[in-house]
Amino acid sequence: MPSSLSSAASADSRATPASPTRSMARARNAHSHRPRDTLSAVRLSFVLMNSLPSDASDEANPLRRLSLDQLRLRTSVKWRTYPDDVLPLWVAEMDVPLAEQVARAVTDAIALGDTGYPAGNAYAEALAEFARKRWDWDGLAVERTAIVPDVMLGIVEVLKLFTGPGDRVVVNCPVYPPFYQFVEHLDRRIVEAPLGEDQRIDFAALEDAFRRAVSGGRRAAYLLCSPHNPTGTVHTADELAAVAALADSYGVRVVVDEIHAPIVASGTAFVPYLSVPGAESGMSLMSASKAWNLAGLKAAIAVAGPAAADDLARMPPEVSHGPSHLGIIAHTAALRDGSGWLDAVLTGLDHNRRLLADLLREHLPAIRYEPAQGTYLAWLDCRALPLGDDPAAVFLERGRVALTSGTDFGTGGAGHVRLNLATSPELITEAVRRMSAALD
Structure with a gap:
């Protein structure tokens, strides 16, 4: 990291937004008109791609490849919302160069002028193969999938299949803020089932929420975040099977956001919801977006359980017009060829989790944090x-x-903050130093 890292931010009260950014939607409006750097995007892409190891070694940590100066050339919401003296560890973007295999697939398509409309099942086939290799799950049937613009818009379309205006959607709070925003915009009503003190599903609270959600004979859905955002909880096979059984007993349809599925700590196994007994009527939304940092290349997959195939078939065909062709190319390349790069990121994240725990114990022991x-x-x-x-x-x-x-x-979110660990150890160290100084 450049030596300017520490000096760029004394803990004084220089000009700051009147209040912190409260959601992705509001963040996009703040400081959005800063001029772009004169270095062209094409030249920057060339520079960064050529700074990667030529053998794309799995041992190279992608989280340590970019300097702060390089990151500040980015024009995405993470880097353009706040002034340059602020370290942005908020929105879920990773501070990594694009995986070489993904960059090559996209640039090859651009060189060919292959920027038309998407076609075929390559994305779903790549996801099915990834699921077989990564999660030992061979139940992802390509014929029971549909491409959707992204995970949240896919969730909206699935909720339209399962519920109507005024119906209830159960969520485990504290939970990803767009769950509230998108559901309410859809004219559905949120029913909260708070997580337990251990940050795992509280089944008594969940059953009570299901009971309230279906009262009056209404249809209801359960929007499950797996792995859970913001807590990082990875639900076990037994927990997911219990969810399926409880949902079936109340007639609640389960919709699962599994966008973070590939990102698990060493020694932890992710379990796809549709792989557990009783989940046949559920629907999952999956994407390579989070694991390979592809939020700007829109594409996701809706996956139906065997008993939900007819529901998925009712999804309007125009929904599949939303994903980007380049996005599908990028996500397919990531799933097919990017496992080595992903493993390197996961190793870096394991280190960052331990580092953050150590730093907080030393500098901010009053903050409770479990990796x-x-x-x-x-x-x-x-x-x-x-x-x-x-x-x-x-x-x-x-x-x-x-x-x-x-x-x-x-x-359950009051008094908490969410910190993005997908950055360099140096930035995490500096962030904790600043957080500690803020209390002086």
Whole structure:
């Protein structure tokens, strides 16, 4: 990291937004008109691609490949929302160069002018093969899949199949903020089933939520986040089977966001929801987006269980017009050829989880943090600090570190922040230093 890393951010009260960014939607509006750097995107792409090891060695940590100066040339929401003296460890983007296999697939398509409409099943076939190799699951049938623009828009389309206006959707709070935003925009009603103190599914709370959701004879769905965002909990096979059984007993349809599925800690096994007994009527949304940092290359897959195939067949064909052809090319290449790069990222994330735990014990022992089993997100309990319901506001104003406010995640989020670990160890170290200084 450049030597300017520490000096760029004293914990003073220089100009700052009036309040921290509270959601992805609002973040896109803040500081969005900063001029682009004069270095062209084409030249930057060439520079970064040629800075990678020529053998794409699995031992090279992609999280350590880019300097802060290189990252600040990016024009995505993570790097353009706050001033340059703020370290952005908030939104779920990774600070990595594109996997070489993905970059090659996209640039080859551009060289051919292959920028038309998507066709074929290559993405679903690559996902099915990845599931066989990675999760020992051969139940992902290509004929029971559909391409959708991205995971959240896919969830919206699936919820339209399972529920109607005014129906209820159960979520395990604290949970990914767009669950609330998209469901409410769809004219459905959120029913919260809070996680337990151990950050796992509380089945008594879930059953109570199911009972309330179907009261009056309404249809209901359960929107499950697996692995869970923000806690990083990876649900076990037994837990998922219990979910399926409980949902069946109440007539609740299960829709699973599995976008973080490939990102698990060493020694942890991800279990696809549709692989457990009783999940046949469920629907999963999957994507290579989070694991290979492809949010800007839109594409996702809706996967139906055997008993939900007819439901998926009712999805309007125009939904499949939304994904980007280049996105499908990128996601397919990632799933087919990017496992070595992913393994290198996972090793780096294991290190970062341990590093953050050590740094917090040393500098901020009042913050409660347990390294998560999945995702590249850290859920920090700051309630023992005198920072109120929104510690992120204090860390931004006094420490110049941008984190995601826990209040965005619904009940149980107050007093917490979410920190993005998908960056270099140097940036994590500097962020904790600033957070500690913010309390002085």
